[in-house]
Amino acid sequence: MSFLEKISTVHLDVLKEVGNIGAGNAATALSTLLNKKIDMRVPKVRVVSFDEMMEMAGGPENIVASVFLRIEGDAPGSMFFVLSLEQASTFIKEMTGDSQFSFEKLPYDEIAMSALQELGNILSGSYLSSLSDFTKLDLYPSVPALSIDMVGAIISYGLIELSQVSDFAIVIDTALDDDDYNGPKSVKGHFFLLPDPDSFEIIFRALGVTENE
């Protein structure tokens, strides 16, 4: 409850900067990995209900590929890297050189899944380490887990900690665009950072913003 009632525009701006730095580094890593241009949108920081959070990722039934990891250390939280299936298979094809790959075939190819998990690992790792440098906080990622399923089923996992305290989440959302993609121009990937309730104060304090600002 408390952190939501006290949050101000200054706090939201600080969180936006957190998203900017983290995702900026991750986008650079992705660009280097794939050797192509990746565009990043200005991060959005929003206070949303759980249902609105699902809508941000395309609605609860939308099927996505998502890498999830828990952040341990000084400021625990959850992080998701969410990709549409088209974009995930484009990345898989580029990384593995397997142009036949498709999410239609079951079970999914093991090499492809491993590549996608590694992609998530590299990106969230670079997000987190830049965040850790910026805040001087010790943040450790858990081993990332990959899931290809409905948005509702995936995202609700990251809301468990929050849901004990509140019916709202503060989400730092950074969208990525892939310039080479020839399909319709729309958002191709999202980073969602969901700090645990107690972590907000720690992040703000580490950045020199007091709680009542």
Added chain:
Amino acid sequence: MNDTVQVIKVGIADMNIVRTPYHIRTSGLGSCVGVVIYDQGKELAGLAHVMLPDSTLAKGGAFNIAKYADTAVKELVNRLLKNGARDYSLKAKLAGGAQMFQFSSSNDMMRIGPRNVEAVKRELAAYKIAIVGEDVGGNSGRTIEFDPKTCLLHIRTVNKGVFNL
């Protein structure tokens, strides 16, 4: 099932009740549990999308009763009875409680799916409501839709297709 049926949607940590000809539906159940309690004779059904096992986990004052297994089942039963359901004819079906990600972490929160299922079953047993069908656990998300007339629970998953319970 024809295409013109009206469907009432239930969001995350939410609940509602319906009568024929309406259907009731909730999307994207992961570790959450969708519990349907119904009275077939009255063609009346309620659905809750439960997120956490126990309201004692709530930190802070006011909380959303649809979010916790114990308070959600209680409220659902009360609403059904108030709307004419007969307590002796109530039955239940449930789905969800999956383990979406495999972690070696010892954090109890990561086992939330199975804990939600246990909690819902415990509450239903306390009200002596029989569970006539369940599709719980596993590691895939589910979308469920219930028709109070046929009392069939339609379950859709990404990898295992569609079936009725």
